[in-house]
Amino acid sequence: MFKLIKTNGKARRGEFHTPHGIIQTPVFMNVGTLAAIKGAVSTVDLKEVGCQVELSNTYHLHLRPGDKIIKKLGGLHKFMNWDRPILTDSGGFQVFSLAALRKIKEEGVYFNSHIDGRKIFMGPEESMQIQSNLGSTIAMAFDECIENPSTYEYAKASCERTVRWLVRCKNELDRLNSLPDTINKKQMLFGINQGGIYDDLRVKNMQEISKLDLPGYAIGGLAVGESHDEMYRIIEVVEPHMPVHKPRYLMGVGTPSNILEAVSRGIDFFDCVIASRNARHANLFTEHGTMNLLNAKYELDDKPIDPDCQCPTCRHYSRAYIRHLFKAKEMLGMRLGVLHNLYFYNKLMENIRNAIENDQFEAYKEKKLKDFSSRL
């Protein structure tokens, strides 16, 4: 159940109530693809950096260790020792971005594993079965994520099929939620809006999927080739057709600036790998701009990454030390970087929530867009 607490322009301050606790929105989900956050970060650490929702991947966990193994072990929450909400991606995006030799049919997708090449079939029902085995809080619909730009004809056919798949997802999850040995019988399904860069397809698709009255809706198929301006335009086109009292999730987005822009256009949920991926390359976010710690000027810099930051890294270690760790290829460098960047993202969302509550979101956004564009 989504409770819209306050709006400030299009920006929304909400609460999403789940069986695993309340999610304060806008929220950034911290990505743990394989039931672990890259950079040696654990679920104990996630709590310390203020993570509300962890995101794992159906495709990856189906291959390793296998969703049936995780079900036998009591589900993903128990497996990774995380009692807060988990959202699982449907596998759709990974099937299209990672798997080889894929063949799309009405029933689903035939493809080869990117690990051992074995043949796998995944359709809406299989994706729901896997996500049900994982027992996540929120299951994402199985969709086709097309590249931008694709032709109008391809985008149209694809998103019409995605609607048919969504109906099958809903029916299958309803069935699974009613089975006696299902781990999370209150698993929720989010639908995903597609349509490439074509406004009319996006709108029609959103109107159709909103009729299913799902617990939440995502905008998918962005940040896959189009410009930022196109992305913002599509959000503006789709948003008026999204249910007001359901959470809205912009999948795979993005930079701190992307998030500010999307919140100002009415988005509530975000996820992106750049928080952790950038950190693993010594690219760090701060309230005053971004920095790359490999830069020689940090060799003798004994300040924390961000002197105002209260993250586990900034409370204990200096730029010079972390730079040394990266240069010496010590894993600890990545860990300290990831902890900092995740904390930064989670804190950013907290600041956004506060700004909305105080009717100051636009001023906050304008100031931070300037701050974040600095290169330290």
Added chain:
Amino acid sequence: MFKLIKTNGKARRGEFHTPHGIIQTPVFMNVGTLAAIKGAVSTVDLKEVGCQVELSNTYHLHLRPGDKIIKKLGGLHKFMNWDRPILTDSGGFQVFSLAALRKIKEEGVYFNSHIDGRKIFMGPEESMQIQSNLGSTIAMAFDECIENPSTYEYAKASCERTVRWLVRCKNELDRLNSLPDTINKKQMLFGINQGGIYDDLRVKNMQEISKLDLPGYAIGGLAVGESHDEMYRIIEVVEPHMPVHKPRYLMGVGTPSNILEAVSRGIDFFDCVIASRNARHANLFTEHGTMNLLNAKYELDDKPIDPDCQCPTCRHYSRAYIRHLFKAKEMLGMRLGVLHNLYFYNKLMENIRNAIENDQFEAYKEKKLKDFSSRL
């Protein structure tokens, strides 16, 4: 200052007082070669796993980031944010095991860096200067660590030179400790006993170096090719000639069983990379024996690595989960493994200290030698 509190057979329970706090002995030093513990473990973590003394490497830190950089940043304690004792290895062992094209002369060793091949000279004075720049609590003497077996003639010439080098180390450290800008003016020098596998050389060498009245003494050149029985015999031969009221450090040793055997022969200090290295290969120590988590039988095992263990890993994560992390090559697997093994070693030393205090060391040792030989 070393305070011998209690003996139980040859086993000793002591306290080593340093400017960075008291070390309770017997003690296992946790290895952080490059000012970081491999496996993404930080100094904050070291406190959580009960580490008393951290060990870093002169050779490695001289190359990266450079000891002069660390000095400018206030020394190694400040650099890595660790306020407890640090022991620095002299670089001797690494020059002989890692560097290429080394040439040993009376003045010291000429060699090429294993990183970029550049020519470096290191003698007793240089080693002391580097360790003084690092500002460690305990500096180790610069010695030649010969392979076992070496010829009698070579071992004799080498350990006679090592005694001449030790005198130079002492003089140089005395000079450095009196300089106004030295970071730790109370830096202590430990001498190192050498002599290969030749009892008479070992004894003569120990008698000579003990005359220098240094704050502590190590037995070096073991665990480099000889059998365990030879190692124990050499400890038994050397030990009666080691000062009673100085700590005794067996360098680079060893397994939990090696440590029990060496404590029973009068050793106080240990260090070894196997605690962390084994963990990074999923080889874990428990009170009931060793296990390799890659073994398929742990796939559905939801118990902690050791159900009786209170380490940060065992308090939160299962064998099945950590096994998955190793299989999926997630860095978090290594981190959780290393945290467990370091905790295990530090706890082992605590148990050893308690057993000595209670006059039960031999019984404890016999029981644990059996436990540790089990393969789970």
